Amino acid sequence: MPANLPPQYHEAEQRYREAKTPQEKLHALKQMYAVMPKHKGTEKLQADIKRRISKLNEEIQQAKKTGVRRHTEYVKPEGAGQVILVGPPNSGKSSLIRALTHGQPDVAPYPFTTKKPFPAMMPYEDIQIQLVDMPPITESYYEGWISNIVRECDFVLLVVGLDDLDPDGNLKAIYAHLADSGILFTGEDVKREDLPDFRTIKKKTMLTLNKVDLGGVAIARELIKPVIGAIPIVEVSCKTGEGIEKLRKLIYQALSVVRVYTKVPGKKPDMSRPYVVPRGTTVIDMAGQIHKDFLHSLKYARVWGHARFDGQAVGKDYVLEDGDIIELHT
Numbered sequence: 322m323p324a325n326l327p328p329q330y331h332e333a334e335q336r337y338r339e340a341k342t343p344q345e346k347l348h349a350l351k352q353m354y355a356v357m358p359k360h361k362g363t364e365k366l367q368a369d370i371k372r373r374i375s376k377l378n379e380e381i382q383q384a385k386k387t388g389v390r391r392h393t394e395y396v397k398p399e400g401a402g403q404v405i406l407v408g409p410p411n412s413g414k415s416s417l418i419r420a421l422t423h424g425q426p427d428v429a430p431y432p433f434t435t436k437k438p439f440p441a442m443m444p445y446e447d448i449q450i451q452l453v454d455m456p457p458i459t460e461s462y463y464e465g466w467i468s469n470i471v472r473e474c475d476f477v478l479l480v481v482g483l484d485d486l487d488p489d490g491n492l493k494a495i496y497a498h499l500a501d502s503g504i505l506f507t508g509e510d511v512k513r514e515d516l517p518d519f520r521t522i523k524k525k526t527m528l529t530l531n532k533v534d535l536g537g538v539a540i541a542r543e544l545i546k547p548v549i550g551a552i553p554i555v556e557v558s559c560k561t562g563e564g565i566e567k568l569r570k571l572i573y574q575a576l577s578v579v580r581v582y583t584k585v586p587g588k589k590p591d592m593s594r595p596y597v598v599p600r601g602t603t604v605i606d607m608a609g610q611i612h613k614d615f616l617h618s619l620k621y622a623r624v625w626g627h628a629r630f631d632g633q634a635v636g637k638d639y640v641l642e643d644g645d646i647i648e649l650h651t
């Protein structure tokens with residue numbers, strides 16, 4: 322930024338940062354433009370502000386047309402985990418919901434189609450995972466309740482479309498809005514001790530690069546990487562179905578849960594409905610969930626699945642693995 326900007330410019334910029342509504346933001350941007358000296362040294366900045374003004378104007382018009390409402394929302398978690406779809410307008414969030422679930426949210430070739438959360442269940446083998454379609458996020462359109470929903474969820478799926486890649490604009494804006502609410506995206510599993518302070522949380526996140534049928538994937542990856550760092554990227558096309566089944570599996574794996582089946586001695590295991598528990602759950606943790614009396618009475622368990630041989634007796638500290646069948650002995 323050139324050094325010779327007048328104090329009025331910095332004041333207007335401060336108002337822009339603090340603005341709560343798109344209209345306030347637009348007003349501040351126009352002031353910034355009006356008071357800045359127009360010479361060669363500020364050419365880039367002039368162009369940038371003009372671009373932001375016209376984008377904001379467009380968004381305000383579009384939001385008026387589709388009637389974006391300001392309100393609050395909450396989505397009751399269901400199934401084995403709650404996954405929130407977050408992204409800029411038109412990236413294909415609702416199309417992904419249609420591809421992965423039986424839900425039928427509206428899909429349209431213009432931005433701001435989705436106005437409120439739309440939960441739908443995604444089948445994965447013998448369990449169901451909740452996916453939540455969300456309204457888009459832009460630099461100027463962000464409603465506070467989105468932070469509350471993201472804060473509570475198990476996993477975030479960022480969705481960007483290859484046809485409208487502007488990582489320095491729309492993707493950075495999403496990061497900034499959530500960071501303002503103390504939410505940081507990470508590619509890793511989050512451990513309690515990793516949190517920088519009590520107000521800040523890290524949310525496990527993956528980026529879905531949608532519309533790969535349009536081509537240009539390698540360039541898109543290069544553009545996105547500096548913004549998202551180590552967050553994994555999965556390429557899909559809702560149009561051709563490419564990558565959709567892989568994404569379904571990756572979502573399940575990202576939840577870091579295991580499915581455990583139970584068996585009563587002398588009977589066949591109940592394979593109809595697994596317990597879904599966090600990875601790392603031990604036999605005694607699991608027994609306590611089935612009935613708290615087991616916490617005192619459990620002597621050992623027998624496990625079919627990943628233990629060395631089927632029906633092997635294991636201790637209370639045995640860590641359960643995906644697909645294990647356990648039989649509790651008191």
Ligand SMILES: Nc1nc2c(ncn2[C@@H]2O[C@H](COP(=O)(O)OP(=O)(O)OP(=O)(O)O)[C@@H](O)[C@H]2O)c(=O)[nH]1
Binds near residue numbers: 408
């Ligand atoms: N070529 C192509 N177009 C797609 C793909 N996925 C979605 N689209 C199109 O992109 C447009 C936007 O799709 P939506 O699913 O409504 O996008 P959204 O992210 O939910 O949009 P908002 O609700 O406005 O935030 C529609 O015209 C879709 O048909 C894809 O994989 N390939």
Ligand SMILES: [Mg+2]
Binds near residue numbers: 414416427434454455
């Ligand atoms: Mg939508």
